[in-house]
Amino acid sequence: MPVLPYSGADLAYEEHGRGAPMLMIHGSGAQAATWDGVVGDLAADRRVIVYDRRGYGASTHPPVRDHRRHVRDAAAVLEQVAGEPATVTGWSAGANIALALTVERPDLVRRLILVEPPLHGLRHATAPMLGALARAKRDQLRGRPREAAAHFFRWAAGDSFDGAPAQERERLLSHAANVLAELDPHPFGVLFEHLPTRRIRRVRVPVTFLLGERSDPFFHGVRRRLARALPAMRTEVVPGATHLVHIDAPAAFAAAVRRADPVPPVDPVDPVEADTGP
Template identity: 30%
Template sequence: MHVVQAGPREAPPVLLIHGSGASGAFWGPVVPGLAERRRVVRIDLPGCGQSPPAASYEVTAQADRVAALLDELGLADVDVVGHSSGGYVATALAGRRADLVRSLVLMSTGPSPDALLPQPAILKLMLAPPFGPLLWPRRSDAMIRKGINATAAKAVELPEELIAGVRNIPYRAFRTLLACNGAYLAERAMPERLAALDVPVFVIFGDADPRWEPSSARDYEPVAGRIAMLPGVGHLPALEAPEATLDLLLAFTGAEL
């Protein structure tokens, strides 16, 4: 699994897990600020960015691979931040290896299948047969940018490293990832999963998220210590509002040190 670290090695660790169709580069705008106080660990999940495809993309299998990585790095009591479906991996990690997770931050993570909004047309075109398998390997940088920006409230500048990482994702891997994430959520809603865990939870949502119904953030109220709604922000808080997102992450993870 591809890993990038920043910040003092002796500082309290924070793990950043990206969502489907992205890579660790998604977190680029918030890393410098986090690294001033924390040991920041970014990963590319299997089949994404610079990490090779995996035999299984089930959420629990992804969580087990992340756990193995943290063991290899000698890290425990980690503040784990998951964006979108990365929040499912983070939650599964806390459920399977509670010793590794100090707190959970779920960012733009849909709570249940009912909260999912209709998919943007550009994403349908790029993913669904018969055109998806043909278009996917021929995607231009402009098409990738358009696809990612379709999930934002307004167009944002995207890191070149993120575009390159998305380009590396195989079509089959991405489709399988989406199916496995959907199965994980359909099996049990996120608030129910979180209720079974003994870990602090912080939820961040954009109030203009076009992927998940923004009001569904309230579904987390029984299990989250705090829910923050970012005004005018879509599905990509770290890219759309990096300063506000950084402040929230530091306030939550830093206040408990």
């Protein structure tokens, strides 16, 4: 993977396809490879850029608690790799980053696709969510970081976590230290409590919310609150999917993304006009 040196980190990224750019931002615990099952489909008629967030995968860096850094990183990737405004697709914590990026840098975002952001999770926490976080903290204090992170993933993704491909589960658990750092309270943390709803209401680009049919009720609540803030927001429910939407149902996920980001048809070339020979 090529790297973009930026603010003390080398951000590893990949580009696939040609055309209008789409930046895809992964969630906590994951890395760019989480998109492998969908990037080929999406890159058939657009330029897809994926990257390892700071501290994940090949973008080596200590765990980051201040998520404003992730927003600045995403802006740097758009400015220096995409080189033009892009559709931004974010999943889970990556969707919070994508939303904050759109608020902070509307000049860089053409369309926004949010895949179950855990937005304002502290003020809207549910009992199952709090229980999972308590179990995660218990195992973290016992020196069992992978078990601690697994509690969080089993709450977020339900039975899809244990049923996910072994390689994907291992990627998630290998970043346990990052996940646990992000779960610690921070004034600018992963749940973006610092991003006020009044600023979200100012978003003017087209927004689509992708929701797994079987996802935890918490994410359905996030969708309802964002729909009130952004009345023009579209919603698509992916049948049978949980929070791991792109892994549970890759074909349906890619189709939903395509509908949210339609690529203009290319006018056919007139063979007479195209003939420039003698």
